Amino acid sequence: xxxxxxxxxxxxxxxxxxxxxxxxxxxxxxxxILVGLFAAVTINASRLIDTLRSRxxxxxxxxxPVTDDEVTGLQSRISDLEGIEKVVFxxxxxxxxxxxxxxxxxxxxxxxxxxxxxxxxxxxxxxYRTSAKTQAIYERITAIQGVDTxxxxxxxxxxxxxxxxxxxxxxxxxxxxxSLTAIFLVANTIRLAITAKRRLIRTMELVGATRxxxxxxxxxxxxxxxxxxxxxxxxxxxxxxxxxxxxxxxxFAPYLRMPPLFYASVLGTGMLLGFAGSLISVIRFVRPAAxx
Numbered sequence: 387x388x389x390x391x392x393x394x395x396x397x398x399x400x401x402x403x404x405x406x407x408x409x410x411x412x413x414x415x416x417x418x419i420l421v422g423l424f425a426a427v428t429i430n431a432s433r434l435i436d437t438l439r440s441r442x443x444x445x446x447x448x449x450x451p452v453t454d455d456e457v458t459g460l461q462s463r464i465s466d467l468e469g470i471e472k473v474v475f476x477x478x479x480x481x482x483x484x485x486x487x488x489x490x491x492x493x494x495x496x497x498x499x500x501x502x503x504x505x506x507x508x509x510x511x512x513x514y515r516t517s518a519k520t521q522a523i524y525e526r527i528t529a530i531q532g533v534d535t536x537x538x539x540x541x542x543x544x545x546x547x548x549x550x551x552x553x554x555x556x557x558x559x560x561x562x563x564x565s566l567t568a569i570f571l572v573a574n575t576i577r578l579a580i581t582a583k584r585r586l587i588r589t590m591e592l593v594g595a596t597r598x599x600x601x602x603x604x605x606x607x608x609x610x611x612x613x614x615x616x617x618x619x620x621x622x623x624x625x626x627x628x629x630x631x632x633x634x635x636x637x638f639a640p641y642l643r644m645p646p647l648f649y650a651s652v653l654g655t656g657m658l659l660g661f662a663g664s665l666i667s668v669i670r671f672v673r674p675a676a677x678x
Contacts, residue, residue, distance in 0.1 A: 409571065410571045410574075410611045410615070410660075410663075411611050411614045411615045411618065412615070412618075413567065413571045413615070414571075414611065414612055414615025414616065414619070414656050414659055414660065415614075415615040415616075415618040415619045415622070415656075416619075417564035417565065417567060417615075417659070418564075418615060418616055418619035418620075418652050418655060418656055418659075419619045419622060419623060420560065420564050421560065421561050421564055421565070421655070422619060422620075422623050422648075422652050423623070424556070424557050424560055424561070425557065425561075425648070426623075426627070426642075426644055426648070427553075427557075428553055428554070428557045429644070429648070430641040430642075431550070431553050432550070433641065434641075435546055435549075435550050436512070436515075438542075438546055439512075439515035439516075439543070439546065440509075440512075440515065442515065442520075442538060442539050442542065442543055443507055443508060443509050443510075443538070444507075444508040444510070444520070444523070444524065444527070444536060444537070444538040445505050445506070445507055445508065445536070445537050445538070446464065446505055446506045446508060446527055446533050446535075446536045447503045447504075447505045447533070447534045447535050447536070447537075448460065448503060448504045448505060448506070448532060448533060448534060449532055449533070449534040450503055450504070452504060452532065456532060457475055457504070459532075460506070460530065460532050460533065461473050461475055461506060463530055464506060464508060464527060464530065467523060467526055467527070468514075468523075469510055469511050469513075469514035469519060469523050470508060470509075470510065470511070470523070471509045471510055471511045472508075472509040473506050473507070473508050473509075474506065474507040474508075474509075475504070475505075475506055476504065476505045476506070476507055477504050478500050478502055478503065478504050479500070481500075481502040481503070481504070481505065482500050482502055485502060503534065508527070510523065515543075516543070516547055517540065517543045517544040517546075517547045520538060520540070520543060521540070524536050524538065524540075565659060569659055569662050569663040569666065570663070571663070573663040573664070573666045573667045574667075577667045577670075601668040604664050604667065604668045605661065605664045605665060605668060607664060608660040608661055608662075608663050608664020608665070608667075609657050609660050609661050609664070610660070611660045611663075611664075612656040612657040612658065612659050612660020612661060612663075613653070613656060613657050613660065614656075615656045615659070615660065616652055616653035616654070616655060616656020616657060617653060617656070619652050619653075619656060620649040620650075620652045620653050623644075623649070623652065624649060627642045627643065627644060630642050631643060
C-alpha cells in the first residue's frame, strides 16, 4: 500500500507540474550531455596519453668495451629495479640497422667502423610512466657501473603530465558547476510541488503520517526526473557518437565508441542528481508541524 501510494503520488506530482518537471529533466539532460562530452574527451585524452607514455621508452648506452657476461649482468640488474617491465639488448650491429632504417644513411660509407654503442631499450610498467617516477628510475640506472648515459624524452613526459592535470581540473570544475545547476532546478521543482500540496501535507501530519511517508513521493519524483534526464542524455550521446564515427577515419573511430558502462554511469548520475535535489527540498520544506 505504501509503495503503491508513493509511486502514484510521484507520478501525479510529475504530471501536475509538467512544465517545471520537463524543465528539470531538460536541465539534467543538458547538464549530463555537457559533462558526458567532457568525460568522453577526458577518457579519450587519457587513452591517448597512455599510448604516448607507453612509447616513451628509456635507452641506456653501455660503456665500451663490454663483454657478453657483462651485458647479461647489467641486463639483470636493470630488470630487477622497481618499475621496470622489460629490458631489451641492442647490439652495435642492430643499432646500425636501426639507424639505416630510420635515416636511410649508411655510416660505413663515411667511416670504416661502427661508432654506435650497444644499449638497452628499457620499457617501464604503466604506473611508473610519469615524469617524477621516470626520473627516479633514470637516476638509479645512471648510477649503475657500466652504463655510460641514459636518455629519454623528459621534456615531452613533463608536458604530458601537465596537460593531463589541466584536463582533469577543467573536467572537475565543469562537472561541479553543471551538477549544482541541475540539483538547484530539481530542488526548485520539488519545492513547487510541496507548496502545491501544503494543505494535504498538513492534514497528513495531523492524522499521524510520518515525515518519511510524506517525503517519499517527492523523493521518488526527483528520482524520476533524474532518470528521464539521464535516459535522454544517454540516448542523445549514443546517437551523436554513432553518427560521428561515420564522419571520421577508422583510425579515430574507436575513440568515439564509448563502453556501455559509460552510458550506465550517465543514467546513474542523472538519478543521483534528481535524488540530491529532491532530498534538499523535502528536508527543508517538509517539517513536523510543531517545528513550523
